[in-house]
Amino acid sequence: MSQSHYVFRVSGRLSDRATHAILGFCDLEVTAAPPETIIHCHVPDEERLHRLLTLVSVLGLDVVSMQQVPRFPASPSSPRLTRQISEETADPDK
Numbered sequence: 001m002s003q004s005h006y007v008f009r010v011s012g013r014l015s016d017r018a019t020h021a022i023l024g025f026c027d028l029e030v031t032a033a034p035p036e037t038i039i040h041c042h043v044p045d046e047e048r049l050h051r052l053l054t055l056v057s058v059l060g061l062d063v064v065s066m067q068q069v070p071r072f073p074a075s076p077s078s079p080r081l082t083r084q085i086s087e088e089t090a091d092p093d094k
Contacts, residue, residue, distance in 0.1 A: 005069050006049070008039040011062040018059045025055060036064060 014022065014037050019030060026048060028041035043049045056063060 004043050004049070005071050006041050006043055007065075007067045007069050008041070008056070009033075009036050009064040009066075010039065010056070011036060011064055013037060014061070018061065021055060021059060025052060040069075 012035065013032060014030065022028065022030060022039060026041055026043065028039060031038040031040070041052065043052065
């Protein structure tokens with residue numbers, strides 16, 4: 001499997017714990033799209049995809065759909081979280 005991009009749609013809003021776990025996993029973007037959350041992710045190999053699916057299961061997320069896409073879709077106008085934003089807000093001294 002070559003590098004791939006996936007879009008996951010999960011039911012509801014992610015908890016802070018789930019958001020931080022997902023954002024720390026790989027190159028991805030999390031977008032709130034009530035009543036769902038959309039996770040766009042770049043997966044470098046099949047092993048990483050299986051690890052991501054395991055993480056989603058461990059977090060108890062209800063996956064509505066999962067699709068392989070050619071690349072990240074254009075960012076929607078709704079609020080989103082990225083790893084960069086997560087890292088900036090993780091430090092309370094900033």
